[in-house]
Amino acid sequence: MEVTRRTLIGGAIGAGALALSACSGDDLTTDRGTITSRHWPGRKVNWRFAIQREGDYDSRPTVVVLHGKGGNADAAFDLGLQDHLNDNRLSLASIDGGNLYWHRRRGGDDPGAVVVDDLLPMLPRRNGNAGKIALLGWSMGGYGALLLASQLGPERVAAVVAESAALWTSPGSSAPGAFDDREDFEAHDVFAPKRLAVLSRIPVRLDCGRDDPFAAANRAFGRALPSAHLTIDAGAHTTGYWREHASAQLAWVRRQYGS
Template sequence: MGTVSRRGVLLGAMGAATSGALALASCGAPGPTRRSGTLTSRHWPGRDVHWQLAVPSGGHDDQHPLVVVLHGKGGDASHAFRIVHLDDHVQATGLAVASVDGGDYYWHARRSGVDTGAMVVDDLLPMLRRLTGYTGKIAFLGWSMGGYGSLLLASQLGPDQVGAVVAESAALWTDAGLSASGAFDDREDFVAHDVFERTDVLSRIPVRLDCGRSDPFVPGNRAFAKALPSAQLTFDEGGHTGTYWRDHGKAQLEWVARTLRQ
């Protein structure tokens, strides 16, 4: 086993008032370079928003397609790596994987004045492009609240900017009255951000839907699959759990890598 080494560098302010540290660890085979830091955004006033990034070591950062990961309700930027362990698959797939805090705001504009979706688009994405130099199409990957958010943000950015979407165990409802408490401010908010009404755009983006058969969101995911027949659909054993999301991460990132490089 090789000697483990770590080093950090301070990242300067980059438009979105970012700061971060770079760490690299190796033990035998090379592993991804890890960066983390905070940004500030007018879309989330008074909050230091944490982000994390894992980039394959070797080659140039701008050669690695970028995947933005959106966590579920109750999660934060750390869940993509600490719970779902997506960093385990960064080196093999050649993808740069980034995650960010989103609170419990369901990745869209809320009456409170917080809009974590706009924060991703206006602040996180430009920062990540400056950090990596990557200029191509991105991918979204999310579970639960983040699965819904991935579909929503992809529909807003469209096929010119988004090349793949993985919506896993997505929090999807066919009617505002069925939605979880706190997911939307009211019926009007639900209607304004209803991804079932955005399938014309999403049909022009490769979409993968994964959902465990024991997941409470199965009805919404089945309905969405009918509304978006172009999506690649998997219903298999499992529930709404970190184990399910972790077990599917490798195959999902391999699918993203193939799709973005086609």
């Protein structure tokens, strides 16, 4: 494995960019680094990127991965998502989101805005592809993928994979810390008609295990968004479930790009 170090070319992202490194294996190149952002003051936010080492990069759209609660930018790689990139001609980007459920919180921290305003502008320099992204997330990140897609719309999002998505049908049923209060829940409720109207124009895949505590809410979301491809199958809220579904999910994402 060849390892090189370089500095970010093209100016700072957000408030500034820190050092990054690139690692090239036989068929995959991965980059990682940190950024600072006005959307998350006082924090160095880690990001990671992976793409096939050689090939037509313009045909390799980026899957932006949002981790679950307790995770970070490494989580997508810990699940082995990078192992399925070459077969599906995709690239991958991930970033830290803390435990903030990918939306602006009362204190002003907003990891969702970090994705939109800081991470996404970096992607064309990483793979030369300025086209639509796909979003994939599990648990907290599954909710986040639906939320960000409902904000960005079909003009910027080609596909969404939400697995074991942390969904609640009412403010009182949500997990402690997921939202600041009832108003915060309602402002970021993916069951809201306006958000569903946007998501109905984007291919959405929902995967959830039968023994997952979010299975009932995922079924409810499937009913609320009948255009979504919903699968409730054997499994629970585990890394094993997410790892086992990665190959099929990324193949499905590739099909949404029409080739």
